[in-house]
Structure formats: structure tokens, C-alpha cells
Amino acid sequence: MFNLSAVTVVAGQKTLLNDVSLVFKSNSITAILGANGAGKSTLFKSLLGEYPLNKGIIKFDGRPLDEYLLKDLSKKRAYIAQAKTGFFSMLVYEYLQLARLQYYETDEQSQNLVLKFSDQFHITHLLMRDVTQLSGGELQLIEFVRAYLQLYETSNMHNKCLLLDEPASALDIKQTRLLYGHLKTFQRAGGCIIIIDHDINAVANLATNLVYIKLGEVLATGASSELFTKAHIDDCFDTSGQIIVHKANSLHENKMYHV
Amino acid sequence: MLVKKQIAIQQKGYVPTIMMLCAVLLAVAFIALNAGAVKVNIWQWIGSGSASPLQHTILWDIRLPRILMTMLTGAGLAICGAVLQAICRNPLADPGLIGVSSSAALCAGAALALLSVVQLPPLAMTYFVPLSAFVGATLSLILLLKIADSAQGMNTLVLILAGVAINAGAMTLLGLIQYVVDDATLRQITFWSMGSYAGINYTSLSITTVPVVLGAYYFWQIRHPLMLMSCSEKQAKYQGVNTRKVKLTSLWVVAAIVAVCVSFTGIVGFVGLVVPHICRMLFGAHLRILLPTSILFGAILVALADTLARTLIIPAEIPIGLITSMVGVPFFLYLIVREKRKFNYV
Numbered sequence: 105m106f107n108l109s110a111v112t113v114v115a116g117q118k119t120l121l122n123d124v125s126l127v128f129k130s131n132s133i134t135a136i137l138g139a140n141g142a143g144k145s146t147l148f149k150s151l152l153g154e155y156p157l158n159k160g161i162i163k164f165d166g167r168p169l170d171e172y173l174l175k176d177l178s179k180k181r182a183y184i185a186q187a188k189t190g191f192f193s194m195l196v197y198e199y200l201q202l203a204r205l206q207y208y209e210t211d212e213q214s215q216n217l218v219l220k221f222s223d224q225f226h227i228t229h230l231l232m233r234d235v236t237q238l239s240g241g242e243l244q245l246i247e248f249v250r251a252y253l254q255l256y257e258t259s260n261m262h263n264k265c266l267l268l269d270e271p272a273s274a275l276d277i278k279q280t281r282l283l284y285g286h287l288k289t290f291q292r293a294g295g296c297i298i299i300i301d302h303d304i305n306a307v308a309n310l311a312t313n314l315v316y317i318k319l320g321e322v323l324a325t326g327a328s329s330e331l332f333t334k335a336h337i338d339d340c341f342d343t344s345g346q347i348i349v350h351k352a353n354s355l356h357e358n359k360m361y362h363v
Numbered sequence: 364m365l366v367k368k369q370i371a372i373q374q375k376g377y378v379p380t381i382m383m384l385c386a387v388l389l390a391v392a393f394i395a396l397n398a399g400a401v402k403v404n405i406w407q408w409i410g411s412g413s414a415s416p417l418q419h420t421i422l423w424d425i426r427l428p429r430i431l432m433t434m435l436t437g438a439g440l441a442i443c444g445a446v447l448q449a450i451c452r453n454p455l456a457d458p459g460l461i462g463v464s465s466s467a468a469l470c471a472g473a474a475l476a477l478l479s480v481v482q483l484p485p486l487a488m489t490y491f492v493p494l495s496a497f498v499g500a501t502l503s504l505i506l507l508l509k510i511a512d513s514a515q516g517m518n519t520l521v522l523i524l525a526g527v528a529i530n531a532g533a534m535t536l537l538g539l540i541q542y543v544v545d546d547a548t549l550r551q552i553t554f555w556s557m558g559s560y561a562g563i564n565y566t567s568l569s570i571t572t573v574p575v576v577l578g579a580y581y582f583w584q585i586r587h588p589l590m591l592m593s594c595s596e597k598q599a600k601y602q603g604v605n606t607r608k609v610k611l612t613s614l615w616v617v618a619a620i621v622a623v624c625v626s627f628t629g630i631v632g633f634v635g636l637v638v639p640h641i642c643r644m645l646f647g648a649h650l651r652i653l654l655p656t657s658i659l660f661g662a663i664l665v666a667l668a669d670t671l672a673r674t675l676i677i678p679a680e681i682p683i684g685l686i687t688s689m690v691g692v693p694f695f696l697y698l699i700v701r702e703k704r705k706f707n708y709v
Contacts, residue, residue, distance in 0.1 A: 152601065154597075174600060174603050174604065174605055175603040175605075176603075177601075177603070178601060178602050178603030179603070181601070182601065182602075183598070183601045185595070185597075185598065192448075192449070192452075192593050192594075192643070192648045193643075193647075193648045194590070194647075194648055194649045195373070195649075197366075197370055198590075198649055199594070202587055202590055202591055202602075203602065205587050205588065205591065205602060205603065205604070206602070206603040215367075215370065219366060219367060222366075228366055231366050231369075231370070232366070232369055232370075232373070254602055
């Protein structure tokens with residue numbers, strides 16, 4: 105989906121990203137790991153087209169990112185920011201319906217889609233609530249449904265990309281499981297997910313791929329089953345810890361990094 | 364499906380509200396037509412179909428255009444306030460905040476000062492002040508956009524700060540003009556900046572109708588992008604809204620509406636700020652509801668205020684700006700106290 109080649113971003117005297125080349129594929133969940141200030145946010149903002157690049161190019165679905173019309177891009181790429189309120193008040197279903205703005209469909213069609221996916225993602229009970237009255241966790245689940253509605257054309261999410269910035273920061277354990285389950289669903293439908301999260305253990309077990317960033321450069325990138333190792337994490341975060349393996353059953357094991 | 368029913372009920376819920384406001388507006392129009400220094404009984408008129416030529420003139424050539432103008436400008440100022448608050452994501456935004464009204468006042472003041480020393484032909488006299496006000500409003504907007512707009516987008520905070528600065532600058536220059544002119548002109552400028560609907564005719568009414576009606580139609584068309592922008596400008600962009608274009612066009616439309624409203628009637632303060640808030644608290648914040656209710660409520664408020672302005676101390680007229688504030692401020696305070704909890708959109 106996203107194809108970065110030799111991307112360099114400089115702000116003032118500081119090089120925020122240095123010669124970064126990365127590929128984000130369809131049907132994958134990629135977690136970007138790195139210490140504060142390593143360049144995770146800069147990378148994200150570049151994918152969102154917020155920064156002019158000093159060098160290199162970002163291609164999205166085969167075309168340079170800056171050649172897209174906002175309208176076309178909005179049907180292929182959605183962004184979920186950290187949970188925050190601060191809206192003028194409106195009802196949740198009204199908010200969700202706005203996600204269908206760029207599609208030519210009747211009010212009833214978009215409303216039916218809102219109802220369908222609210223049901224599928226278990227937020228129907230929130231639809232008549234005011235968005236300003238929601239908890240951070242509820243808001244984040246609604247944001248996921250909003251992003252899903254924004255990208256939905258058919259149930260095939262191939263060539264659709266979802267960017268999430270610390271999605272679990274306001275969630276409790278149950279809500280986190282719920283959201284991560286939804287993300288898996290999106291991935292299995294062919295979607296590409298790129299995620300920044302500070303809880304490296306939670307996100308590493310969710311992700312299919314990992315990208316380690318340090319001082320604006322890519323340390324390592326690849327399948328998370330191979331890259332979630334003591335050596336990589338120690339190097340990336342300048343810590344010294346251990347990996348604890350928890351065998352859930354013969355097929356599945358959870359890895360935990362522990363300092 | 365239960366939720367579907369709830370949504371259907373909720374969506375139809377605003378129809379009675381709109382109908383009620385329309386009815387109130389009509390009632391206010393009747394009261395306003397009836398009230399005034401000269402007694403004209405409109406009921407008797409409808410009954411018998413006869414009236415003296417004087418009454419005819421008063422009703423159709425003086426009161427009717429004046430009342431329509433109050434409604435039109437009230438609606439225009441209120442809708443501008445609602446839209447600016449959405450775009451700036453700031454409940455304090457109103458047409459006065461971005462400096463458009465005060466720049467109009469400055470140029471109108473300058474025009475009045477000029478007229479006190481230079482003789483112009485009568486026709487030019489009539490339109491010189493409104494035209495100057497219009498030029499002032501437009502110039503201030505161009506200046507504002509020059510400062511706040513850049514290729515990356517328009518920074519809302521810079522927009523508001525620049526607006527405040529332009530406001531202060533215009534007020535200072537107006538103070539300077541007021542300091543140097545003679546007493547009669549000073550009085551004229553003071554009255555102009557407090558607003559008056561005296562002497563409105565069908566020409567000024569028609570000139571005002573065009574931008575207000577077209578502007579209201581445009582804002583209705585872009586209500587959904589505006590809603591997204593009122594949540595978050597960045598997110599609106601990621602959801603496919605050309606935020607820079609929407610902002611730029613909206614500001615031009617706001618300036619055009621404010622310019623024509625202010626040009627003919629002076630500054631009717633307070634309407635753009637408070638009417639959207641009252642409507643939000645009473646009827647809801649979704650622009651689908653807020654835009655029509657603001658239009659109707661703005662029209663009602665200003666029409667009512669103007670009726671009071673010209674009937675309270677017959678034969679004199681109180682500046683309408685004072686009335687809108689006197690009626691609006693206590694009502695606004697009452698609503699704030701009653702609905703304190705609902706202020707969580709700040």
C-alpha cells in the first residue's frame with residue numbers, strides 16, 4: 105500500500121527522518137516501535153501528507169501521495185487520532201453518518217450502513233448518545249467504526265489503509281481486546297493497518313510486522329514473529345530486559361518483554 | 364429495528380420547531396407592521412380593504428421594507444455567527460471578532476467625516492456611506508486573509524488573532540476620526556455605529572437580499588463539511604474535505620453578508636454571537652437544525668428589537684444595537700445559568 109523510498113524530513117537544523125525506506129503491505133498490521141522522539145510521529149505525519157519531504161518519495165497504492173485528490177484519498181486512507189473530545193455536541197449516529205460524506209448515496213443508504221456496522225462492531229447502544237458525553241474508550245471504538253465507514257465500499261478492504269496513533273491509550277483491558285479484535289477483522293478483509301502504540305507487548309502480539317525506529321532511522325523491519333527479540337528491543341529503547349514466553353496452547357504463544 | 368425508529372423520530376423532531384419559529388416570525392411581522400408612531404390598524408385594513416394614502420405609504424413604503432430588512436439582516440448576521448463558530452471551532456467567534464464590522468464602521472465614519480466638509484450630489488450622498496462601509500469590510504477581509512492564509516492552509520488561531528488586531532486598529536482609527544470631526548458628525552458616527560433601520564427602502568432591501576439568500580443557500584449546501592471541520596480540521600481533511608477552500612469561500616461569503624448588512628444599518632451587535640448559542644441550547648447543535656433555527660431566531664430577534672426601538676419612546680428612536688443587547692444579554696445569561704452543564708462543547 106505505502107511505499108517509502110529514501111524519505112528524509114528535515115525541520116530547521118534537525119533531521120527527523122533520515123533516508124527511510126519502508127513498505128507497508130495489504131493484509132498486514134504493522135506496529136511502529138521506538139522511543140519518544142525517535143521519529144514515529146514524523147513518520148506518521150509523512151504518511152498523512154502533513155510534511156513536505158526534503159528527499160525521497162512516498163507512493164500510496166502505486167501513485168505518489170501528493171498527486172491524490174483529498175476526496176479519493178479519503179476513501180482509501182483513514183486516520184484515528186488519540187482519543188479526545190471537544191466537539192460541538194451532536195449524536196453519535198450523526199457523527200458516523202458524516203463519514204460517508206464523499207460517497208454518492210442517499211441519506212437512507214448511509215444510515216443503513218451506519219446501523220449495519222454499529223451492530224457488527226457492538227456500538228449500537230451508543231448511537232443515540234451525544235459525542236461530547238462519551239468516555240475516551242467509547243469514543244475510540246466509535247472512531248474505529250467511523251474510519252471503517254469512511255473506507256467501506258465493499259467488504260473487501262484490499263487497498264485500504266488505516267493509521268492509528270496510540271489507539272489503546274484511553275481504553276480499558278476489555279475495550280482494548282475489542283478494538284484489537286476489530287483491527288484483526290479489518291486486516292483479514294485485506295486491509296493495511298499501521299499503528300503506533302507505547303504498549304509494545306500488546307501491540308507486538310497484535311501486529312504481523314514490526315518497524316523499529318531510532319533517531320530517525322529504521323533499525324529493523326520484518327515479521328513480528330522474527331523481530332520481537334531481546335536484542336532488537338534493547339537496542340531500540342536503550343534498555344536491558346528479557347523476553348518471557350507464555351504458551352497459551354500448542355499453537356499459540358504470547359511473548360512479553362520485561363525490563 | 365428500535366434504533367432506526369429512534370433515529371427517524373429524532374430526525375423529524377425538528378420540523379415542529381421550525382414550524383413554530385416560522386409562526387412566531389409571522390406574528391412578529393404583524394405586530395411590527397401594526398406598531399409605530401402613526402396608528403395603522405392592519406386588521407381593519409384587511410377587513411375593509413381601504414386606507415388613506417398616508418397610511419398606505421407608511422405601511423407599504425416605510426414599515427414593510429424596514430421590517431423585511433430587520434429580518435434579513437438578523438438572519439444574515441446569525442447564520443454568519445453560526446458558520447464562523449463552526450469554522451473557528453470557537454464559541455466566541457462572530458462577525459465582529461474577525462474585524463469585518465469595525466472596519467466597515469471605520470470607513471463609514473471616514474465617509475461621514477468627508478461628507479461634513481465636501482458637498483456631493485444628492486444621489487451619491489445616499490449611497491456614499493453604505494458603499495464606503497462595504498469597501499471597508501472587503502478591505503479588512505483581504506488584509507485578514509493575507510495574514511492568516513498560506514499554502515499549507517489557514518491557521519484558525521492566527522485568523523482570530525489577526526481579526527482581533529484589525530478590530531483594535533479600526534477602532535483606534537475611528538476614535539481618531541471622532542476626535543477631529545465636529546459635533547454633528549460625531550453624533551452621526553455614534554448613531555451609525557449603534558445601528559438604525561430608519562430610512563430603509565426597497566432598493567437597499569433588494570441589494571441586501573442577494574448575498575444573504577445566496578450565502579444561506581451556500582452554507583446549507585456545505586453543512587456537512589462544516590460539521591466535520593467543527594470537530595477537527597485535520598480529520599476533516601483526511602475525510603476528504605478541502606478545508607482551505609471551504610474556509611476561504613465561507614469567509615468571503617460571511618464578509619459579503621456582513622458588509623451589506625452593516626452598510627445600510629450600521630452595527631447591530633450581539634446577534635451573530637448570541638443567536639447561534641441560544642439556538643444550540645434550545646434546539647441542538649447539528650447544523651441541519653442550527654442553520655435554519657439561527658436564521659429564523661435571528662430574524663425574530665432583530666425584528667422585535669427594531670419594533671421596540673421605534674415604539675418605546677415615540678417619536679424618537681432608540682439605536683437598535685442597544686435594544687438587541689438589552690433584550691439579548693439577560694436572556695443569554697438566563698440560558699447560561701440554566702444550561703451550564705451543556706457548555707461542555709467549549
